[in-house]
Amino acid sequence: MSDRLIQSQKRLHDSLFELYIDGGLELFQAGTRGLKRDLIIRLETSALTPEKGEIIHYYAVNRWDEEDEFEEWAKPSVALSQEAERILGVTNSQLAHCRSTDVVLQEFLAFLDR
Numbered sequence: 001m002s003d004r005l006i007q008s009q010k011r012l013h014d015s016l017f018e019l020y021i022d023g024g025l026e027l028f029q030a031g032t033r034g035l036k037r038d039l040i041i042r043l044e045t046s047a048l049t050p051e052k053g054e055i056i057h058y059y060a061v062n063r064w065d066e067e068d069e070f071e072e073w074a075k076p077s078v079a080l081s082q083e084a085e086r087i088l089g090v091t092n093s094q095l096a097h098c099r100s101t102d103v104v105l106q107e108f109l110a111f112l113d114r
Contacts, residue, residue: 072099074104
């Protein structure tokens with residue numbers, strides 16, 4: 001890679017990082033007068049591609065309030081493949097006692113709407 005391209009990528013990275021830090025600090029200082037919630041959301045699916053699977057792990061946390069968090073695993077309507085179990089680190093037997101994806105999704109959406 002050329003030095004010019006490397007330097008350009010470094011400047012872009014540094015600029016984006018500064019924007020993130022400055023904007024994040026501004027929101028933090030605004031407190032309840034600023035943004036109500038800034039959620040970090042992570043979803044995991046039951047298959048190796050989102051088109052073939054359904055969401056089985058719902059996670060969200062407010063960046064400014066760790067107490068404002070949602071995390072729950074859901075039982076998929078179709079069993080996980082052995083490869084999906086290995087990648088996710090969870091087994092069908094562990095998910096057998098979880099609530100259905102439909103139920104968990106409704107609670108997750110309610111959490112997001114707060």
